[in-house]
Amino acid sequence: MNEDAPSAEVFEAPSHDEMIARFGRDLVNDFDLDDPAFNDKFDETLNYMVRKCPVVHSRVGRGYYLINTQDDVRRAAQDWRTFSSAKGYMPNRPEGLPYLMPEESDPPIHTKWRHVLNPHLSPRTVAGYEQPVRDDVNALIDKFIDRAECEFISEFGALLPGWAFFKNILGLPIDDLAMLVNGVEEGTFAPDPEVRGKYFGEVFAYLETHLAWRKTQPSRGDLIDTILAGVTYEGGTESPWAHKVSILVDLTFGGIATTTFVMASAIHHLAMHPDQRQLLLDDPSLIENAIEEYARFFPPVVALGRTCTRDVEVSGTTIPEGEFVMLTYAAASRDPRHMDEPEKIDVRREGIPHSTFGVGPHRCIGSNLARVELTATLEEWLKRIPEFSVKPGTEPTYVTGFLRSMRSLELVW
Template identity: 60%
Template sequence: MAFKAQETDFTAPTQDDIDESIRKYGRDIYNDFDLDDPVFNDKHFEILDDLVDKCPVAHSKVGKGYYLVSQNKLVREVGQNWRTFSAAGGYMPNRPDGLPFLFPEESDPPLHTAWRSALNPFMGPAVINDYEAQIRKDANTLIDAFIEKGECEFVSEFAAVLPGWAFFKNVLGVPVEDLDKLVDGVEQGTFSPDLEERGAKFGFVFQYLGDYLKQRSEQPPRGDMVDMIAAGVPYEDGTTSPWEHRVSVLVDMTFGGIATTTYVMASAIKWLAENPEARQLLLDDPDTYMPRAIEEFARVFAPVVALGRTCTKDVELGGQQLKEGDFVMMVYAGASRDPRVVEDPKTIDITRETVLHSAFGVGVHRCIGSNLARLELRATFEEWLKRIPEYRVVEPPTHVSGYLRSMRTLKLAW
């Protein structure tokens, strides 16, 4: 007998909904979805809202096919039930052949628990807070380079650089001059339309970080996270994690450290340019409103659009019968826009006292870097507004979307 995830009644999209989808987007997003379709990039929020409103479980025919859940309740059901919805099959649909898994993200307990227990102390609030002075200094160094020009391309000159500097300098100890190569590897490995290129770019990242981890393992210990990863962790069966697992963990941490915060940062800076009252509120009372603004920006501008899980058994989810081996994607970006849990979710309101969102994931796989991301965002908004309180958007930004979303360009002037 199939495991039944929920007893709630769910209503599938009507034929009118499907016809409207084809009219608006050129395809039936409920039964023929494609994360990489340019229309999902161009009409991102509109499509997310339609999925949340009208479709408990959407389907994609791309490659081997996959399902998507966007409503908050279903995203949490999948994310919190790793025994039925396993991360061990990977988080990306139609995974390129030969691409190594990223631990601990693409694993389940007890392997996941072993690594997260060892990593958590290096990413906790007390440790991350010690990075604040350096991150603020770096933010001002970047601003120094363009403030006198009266303009900048915010993504390439700031938002794509600061997260990497923060992670490389404070966590990894990797030379910052190598940042561009790794950012390119991560971005092309994520967004390239050529699946073979995605695999090749990820291969470069694995090779680079594997070489770095080997070097560090032969050097005197520094007592940091890289030392811990190089030494490995004990597994439940009494063995120590193999070398390839250790490299995988370093790649996973680096990927998260340089691939996600940019979108939230740039999108928020754009929105603040267009909302002077909110800018003033953050200038006048940052202690009250900055933490709320950061959570609201993370809710609306979720960089991790959707991550996948593999069904370990037949299961009913959102009124849809899924089979063992089916791939289900949790649309975090949709769950954070669900009117069932967020009042007026389409409105950006930095005064919300409580902001419920799924931007950092749900369940045991929740983002380990959330403390660092929040610090980077706070340092950015405070230092930017202190030095450039009045600015404007020169031309519309450009984006790229898939299972992640990123802003590629944002031209500002003041």
């Protein structure tokens, strides 16, 4: 059921010359997620596209479209019959990379898996991890608080999500986290698709070995055992081993490679904006709301893709059957048709309708755990390090593709 009529809005056509002058390229006809200019002008590009360019096309590789408004992204994400996930979520997917269940599947296969996986990451389940995660936040802060400075990414942000996920849910050794974090980063951002495939392959091999070992061990009744038990597909076939491995890979990608960016961006924003920091210090009950605002504005998943199963019209552009379409969650979350002053960050903003955790049946399965990690981080950090700033002479560095990541953030207090 879709109560929204198709958008009748007439978009102000962006000028080719203006786009060349501002962004160095024609965004509408020649977009590139991996262009360093997109990384450098991330906010400006998103704000421009969501206002003026509801649909843009990229000529990179096999080509892909991006759709940018909140209404179009939501409709497409919910309409899985037209916008299928079965051909993957990455543009110009490396050859030979197995599809990742359940993210790269459609109902009913997707539904079968989510039904058994969801309880392991439900709000009720992850509430039980709140104290262990809080303890880990403090253990990490203990290591650098007396030094009065830290490099936030390597000393905190890249560690906490992996610790939370490995210790509480997967039972993987945290000593192996650094290798997996690097594998996911290089697999996502390495310029050469072949190199990306090689790094993804290493992550696959490691996790398959772990899954095979767990198969020989007594059941713990945890998420891994649920994966090993498998599901029965339509027609009565049992889910194959390759699908089980891919689920562990998919969950690991999501669990270690994304929350870091929201966390680091929130801390960076609070370092730069003492007025917003003071609001949270004066009233810590605002923190949960602040996290929604930070998730809205600092999306680690810029866009995820679908494949059109038929010709489909989106805001006046016909996208042909078989074409690859990215749903730009990052743009949809700052759509001025749905919020006031979307380019402004305000921890007091109410009713934040963002799409940072995705929309539709593929909604991020780890969103509840991410919120636990982010809440524990901001609450404990502000208690222990209420005054902090970016180290003079430094600024954070970023890398962007269909994901966005912060590479370094030097803080002092």
